[in-house]
Amino acid sequence: MAEILLVRHGQASFGSDNYDQLSELGYRQGRLLGQHFLQKEHHFNALYSGTLARQQQTAQALIDVYRAAAVDVPELTIDAAWNEFDNHAQVERLLPGLLEKHAELKDDAEAMLRDKKSFQKVLRAVFQYWIVEQPETEGLESWPEAKARFEAALKTVMKNNGSGQSAAAFTSGGVVAALSAIVMGMGADKVYGLFEPVINASITRLIHSQNNISLSSFNEHQYLTALSGDDDIISYR
Template sequence: MGKIYLVRHGQASFGTSNYDRLSELGKEQGRLLGKWLGETGQQFHTIVTGDMQRHRETAEACASMLPDGAAPPRAAWLVDAGFNEYDHEEVLQRHRPDFVDPIAVKQFLAEGDDAKRVFQRMFEEAMSRWMSGQHDDEYREPWPVFRERVLAALRRLLDAAGASQNILVFTSGGTIATLCQHLLGLGERQMAELNWTLVNAAVTKLLYRPGRVTLSYMNSYAHLEMLGEKHSITYR
């Protein structure tokens, strides 16, 4: 039986002009993941990333801590943009046009803890708007198109995979939640709720054999808890 480990990227640079790059904590989260995977004795036949900067940087941080021979060399990694995240900035801005400037978002969040809760509610509303099907013509990638893109990426991966390979995929929270939604037969609301719970650099494991894929576990981040520091667990 083959195994696919879906890794959410480390903490990105939320509220800056380039969200896509990892923060210093995000890089450390990637290294902690690599250390944990190395200590479990895992051997990976394939490494796949989306083509986003935060995917690549998380993969590089993780791989830097793996033992020699535990994974293919950097030049052999595969890139599949099908594992990219949805455009969270567009999803938010269609609901709140005043947030077109990321600095405005950062300033809003700096107003206090209540502002963070209000922002979370706003983003949930923005997601509901995107997934409702009532405004598809306003988005470059409507929800049904995003969902099919993600599922197609999984199908390509399975078509190319050997029967019992260990595969490491560096991707994003919305992508992972969408795959889990499909495997568990959940609705759109449940997908969004799963998305909010996914921790940066957490691992979701799938098992596959010909004609079948199942969810083994989801959102494991014990490797981050080993630090014993509250700040090591992040969600953006």
């Protein structure tokens, strides 16, 4: 058997001009991630990341911890297939039509850029509309297209992962949720239920043979408080 660790990026910069950057807390989470694996003397055979800055920065934080301890760690392989759903495009393209059906979302839609709870409520409604009803919107990635992208990324890592080896993919919450649902044979309508609770810098473990794969653990994050002694180290966005 081999393992693939799906690592969600650290906290991004919500409310700033550029969301796609780790916050100070996000960098701290990334360093704790590296310390966690280093203490376990964990050997990585391959490291993957999407092209998003927050994903690569989380991976680099782990790499820096390993290299500072003079422990070998692979170079990072960048693959856009590990990128998050384009939530911004989903909201921009689908929210107007959704508000026509659900006027009760209007106040949250107006507050979403400054209020995390409103942002989460709107994101949930738009995401469910996108993944369950699958409206046709030219130029917007569909759920079948996203699903195929994630499955292809996973199969590439499985193909390269030898028996007893460990690979980590630094990605985003939506990808972690989607692949967890796919591996467990869950319907598309269940994906968001897995998406919402995924903690920043959490670890989801998949184990596989050449042809079969299963979920071993989901959303592991206890190491963050164990190493930091700080409950405020936990974040969702």
